[in-house]
Amino acid sequence: MDFTPILLSLKTAVAATCITFFLGIYAAWKTANMKYGKGILxxxxxxxxxxxxxxxxxxxxxxxGKNSLAGRVLMAHGWGLIFTWQGAVVAAVVVSFPLMYRTTRSAFEQLDGNLLAVGRTLGLSETKIFWRVVFPNCFPGILGASILSFARAMGEFGATIxxxxxxxxxTQTAALAIYTAMQTGNREQAYQLVGMIILISALxxxxxxxxxxxQAHLVRKGGN
Incomplete structure (x- = not known):
């Protein structure tokens, strides 16, 4: 069995998850604390x-694309994304970002506001409050969001192709390799790839x- 599509999918999903981890946390925190325009954003x-x-x-x-402003700027610096592995990463980031963003934002909004008030009373900056109070208390939710984002990036098909x-x-990830195997009648390879994807998804x-x-244990412990 050729493991190249699986390894490429794992590499793409890991890279995309690392990017969405920071982008999703930043966007979720900023949006959760907005007073105006939250719904639009x-x-x-x-x-x-x-x-x-x-x-x-x-x-x-x-x-x-090569005819767009962003495409021309990237190509001028030798960073073209079309038909490259980096393009697959960008596609995975875009489709997995909403899961990271929404799940993380939900974790932020469930945090007890009194904890933030205590931090401000002690004179902590907003940055220190985030890293010392918000992030540790919301870490289970953030970790869960990261896992969901990884799973979504791992199975991305439409935007990638x-x-x-x-x-x-x-650029042929596992999902694309399964599609190709079925198109060419190579069912054995398709079954093998499907089995690997199911195993990774189950994990x-x-x-x-x-x-x-x-997270439930921490909630019960905090309640006691």
Whole structure:
């Protein structure tokens, strides 16, 4: 069995999750503390989650294409994204970002506001309050969001094939390899890849359940 598509999917998902981890936390924290325009910004951040992946891929292709301003700037610096692994990472970031953002924002909004008030009373800066109070208390929710984002990035298909293509050994992730195997009648390879994806997804869900149990334990402990 050729493990290249699986390894490429894992590499893409890990890279995308690292990016969405920081982008999602920042966007969630800023949005959760906004007084005006929260609904509009929330709709924009969540939009890739409800759009068909091919539509998301279409917009990415238009935005980063060689005829666009962003595409010309990137190509001038040798950073073209179309039909590259980096393009697959961008696609995975865009489609997995809403999960990271919404789950993390929910964790932030459930945090007891009295903890923040105490931190401000003690003279802590907003940055210190975030890293010493908010982040540790919301870490289970943030970790769960990261796992969901990783699983979503791992299985991305539509946006990836639009912007990165389906190039074996370069941009052909596991989802694309399964599609190709079925198209060419190679069912054995398709079954093997499907089995690997199911195994990885199951491990991700087990990790998610572990995070939920840990979070519930902390809640009960805090209540006592």
């Amino acid at each position: 929330d709709a924009i951040f969540t939009l890739p989650m409800v759009l068909p992946p091919t539509v998301t891929g279409f917009f990415l292709l238009v935005f980063f 639009m912007i990165a293509g389906n190039i074996p050994g370069r 991700a869900m087990l990790a998610m359940n572990g995070v939920n149990k840990c």
